[in-house]
Amino acid sequence: MSKNKQLKNLIESMLFVADSPLSIKAIQTTLEDDLALSKKQLQEILSELKQDYADRGIHLVEVASGFRFQAANEHADQIALLWKEKAPRYSRAMLETLALIAYRQPITRGEIEDIRGVSVSSYIIKTLQERNWVKVVGHKEVPGRPALLATTDEFLDYFSLKSLAELPELMPVSEINLNIEQVEEQLETAEA
């Protein structure tokens, strides 16, 4: 391999490996112990590299702080699919709140909190409302007149349900529960 080709390969691999754009100055400084490179030399190499990648899947571009390789624009959409598996998931708090609204509607935020044993953040309610899955259907006639929450038709559409009656059946309480003996044992210990 020619000396020039070797030098070009070195610059190329540096640009690829660096975690931020590299300026001509930065390249010169990194290599100064081994090689004295003029600005002009580097500019030539960089323009050659730019040419090499002109019709490839990635391009060498110059941004404010230097040169970097980046994916070609035309593929960005499909590349984004790489992360589709990592699509955000709703937290347990979000799912449980939605479940309580779906199965126990209409329900107030306070009631949800009572059942879950922890407070429900406004963010959760807001997210569910923004997604058009949850709406306020009235106000409970108790002090403070808290909003009564219920699910929407969009919620049913999303889950391909014709009506709430099609929600999966919950296990009878006696089965969820459980291990009566164990609970009793603990209770006895607590009472003792």
Added chain:
Amino acid sequence: MSKNKQLKNLIESMLFVADSPLSIKAIQTTLEDDLALSKKQLQEILSELKQDYADRGIHLVEVASGFRFQAANEHADQIALLWKEKAPRYSRAMLETLALIAYRQPITRGEIEDIRGVSVSSYIIKTLQERNWVKVVGHKEVPGRPALLATTDEFLDYFSLKSLAELPELMPVSEINLNIEQVEEQLETAEA
């Protein structure tokens, strides 16, 4: 640009942008909604890409969990200059534990301790697990049901191996000469 060239560019940019090596299966799955790609098609594209980069500053290589781009070996020293921090060093205790897990997997911590003749600190096992090099693959059916440890694909990726079969060969026991004859001779002298 031809359709084939476009497809190649897309795969190229995906490989560059992905955070971890991409297997043929992973590429197929990512694009399945937009494009149906056969294994053969992808193999051809990958081998073309490998060829394209053969004499460049970076190469396309295959490791355990798929294909990735990495800097060509010959530039490693100079590229290392880009980073001031040193790569982590691993203690002998860590490496011996890792070697036992790699070569004798699945293995329990107790078995590692038996062979090394010293206890294995929890810190070592924890570090190996945190690095995702080692995982629990089951439990041995003996009292205490100790965890059975094995290596992961990330371990192979880290060391640029495609499979465990590529690990350096173990030294045959027959080559380990502990001078037992000599020892025996001396014993006879001592007994005489």
Added chain:
Amino acid sequence: MATKNVENSALNKDQGEMQQQVLPLALVHGEAVVEKPQDLFIPPDALEIILEAFEGPLDLLLYLIRKQKFDIIDLPIADITHQYMEYVEVMKSLKLELAAEYLVMAAILAEIKSRLLLPKTTVEDDEEDPRAELVRRLQEYEVIKQAAEEIEQLPRLERDIHLTNVDLPESYKPRVVEVQVDLQDLMLAMQGVLKRAEAFEHHHIQRENLSTRERMSEILSRLQSAGFVEFSQLFQVQEGRSGVVVTFLAILELIKESLIECVQSQVFGRIQVKAV
């Protein structure tokens, strides 16, 4: 160095006592010169360094056999035992666990020697050579020690292999990915709330006033006069969590004893409770 060691080793055999090597191994606190051990005896002041230099007694033993032509049989057992016992004192302030492993090895060697010194007639023929097990362990360890060195040499990420770092174009705006929710997840979440509300709350039971039996009676008398009562109506929010838990346990107990019945007229409808 190797030649010297052999000589030392030979001297050892002749005189049956400890010899110190000439070449320094390390500097301790800038001055003290520490020698690599010639047998399983380690000078107490060098103990810590030796323990760090070797991966354990097998490692040390391998070193001794290889470099010092150490003889596992011809050990001055009495001396070593005496000296090892001295460590126990020293180790009180150091890594006692590590020292213990060296002590075990010294004990194994002493046992091997004592068994070999027994008259042959008392040894059964089918009994294994006591050295065989030790040699097997040494070989097994040596294989792994070498393997670890090979792994250390393998080219690896961070040190020898550098990955490429390519980003998406800056102009690119990621598409908003809507969170996927599964109907099954929703149902499980609900099941989870119910289960946890029960499991979680009984931890907070205070051993006060509210006993389950008492509550069971209250519920029963209420049901007898009212017929159907909605499940949630049986709970008094004012009683706080411990009260709710006791009520819940009381209801479970009543169900278990077939004193009451829970009825759900619709799939997601409210649960009605009635006395049997």
